[in-house]
Amino acid sequence: MSDVMPDSVAVSSEKLWWAALKLPIYSVAIMPIWLGSALGWAESGDLYLGRFFLFLAAAVLILAWLNLSNDVFDADTGIDRHKYHSVVNLTGKKSLILWLSYLCLSLGGVGIGAIAYLQHDVTVPSLVALCCFLGYIYQGPPFRLGYLGLGEPLCFFAFGPLAIAAAYYSQTQAWSPLIWPVGTILGLTTTLILFCSHFHQIEDDLAAGKRSPVARLGTQTSSRLxxxxxxxxxxxxxxxxxxxxxxxxxxxxxxxxxxxxxLIRQMQQFHDQPDQIKTSKFVAANLHFVSGLLFGLGWIL
Known part of the structure; x- marks a missing residue:
């Protein structure tokens, strides 16, 4: 198959860049900070807005690092050769994108360091560093655990219990047993976004040696999950x-x-039809955002 985009599927550069920036997906960075802070406020009665906004900005920057660096790592393996909205494919400047990703990580680290300074405590940076490590080994060399089908559990812990724990601690400097059930709920809705993104690209995944859970289990079993x-x-x-x-x-x-x-109906009807199922990750993103936003609001109110 040619690497040139066919005329029949050609779209405007604006739409490609919109898809490449993945702005709706940044809810996966925002929701843990929102929900962990809401839980902390509900239990302690205190809310430190400065720490909240610092963490929020840092989380968005760290996710930008993750998204940009993953585009670079995927370009190295060739798995994104038909992904026309990859930032690397759009710019053709892989090294620049990698350095830009590390700039985002560094700036995010400054925000997390500021929280540590305010708290005189390194717990939050330690938890965030662990989340970043899980994010890196998902696609980054030499690990590339996502290619072994392990991306989903890494995503669950990094964006679920660990992220909730970090946000909660940033407000309270304490722990709560509720971190686990709340983190499990958010971790599952976040992981659904990643899981649903595999259904329409099984052929490209297998061609690049990536054995995603959907490729391993088949679309019907995966839809039931x-x-x-x-x-x-x-x-x-x-x-x-x-x-x-x-x-x-x-x-x-x-x-x-x-x-x-x-999402359930879409999976039941179209799990084995790539053109019909490719929007499922956006439905999952809507589910994640609305449920997380209102779940947190319930704690605050």
Whole structure:
């Protein structure tokens, strides 16, 4: 297959750049800080806005590092040769993109360092460094654990319990057993975005030697896992409220249920049809954003 984009699928450079920037996906950086801080506020009664906004900006910069560096690492393996909205493919400047990614990481590190200075405590930087390490070994050489199908568990811990713990600690300098159930809910919705992104690119993944979970399990079994994960998220929230572990207003997150239903139906009907299923990751992103935003709001209210 030619590496040149066919006329039939040619799109404007503006749309390609919009897809390359992945702005909607940055909710995966914002939601852990929002939700962890909301939980900390609910339990301690204090909210340090300076630390919150520092962490928020740092998280966005760190995710920019992750996205840009992953584009470079994928370019090295050739897996993105048909991904026309890759930043590397759009610019043709792989080295520049790599250095830009490290600039984002450095600036994010400054923000995290500022939180450590304010708290006189290195716990938050330690947790963030662990998250960054998990992010790097996902695609970065020589590990490339995502090519072994291990990207999803790495994503779950980095953007779920660990990120929630870091955000919670940045506000309270303490721990809570609720970090785990809250982190599990957010970790699952975040991981769904990554998991759903594999369905439409199995051929390219296998050609580059990437054995994603969807490639290993097949699309039908994988679609059932998506349905199960969505069920776990909402059942956990209902159980948490029923046991009076979560506040009643955390049921606001059920407003996101239509996106969960939409994703389940999409998986049932189109799991083996790449052109139809490729939008599933955006449905998962909507589910992640709305459920996380309203779940956090429930803790605050």
């Amino acid at each position: 998506v349905q199960g994960a969505i069920a776990i998220v909402f059942i956990t929230i209902l159980i948490g409220v029923g046991l009076q572990v979560f506040p009643p207003l955390s049921l606001l997150s059920l407003v996101a249920l239509p996106w969960g239903v939409q």
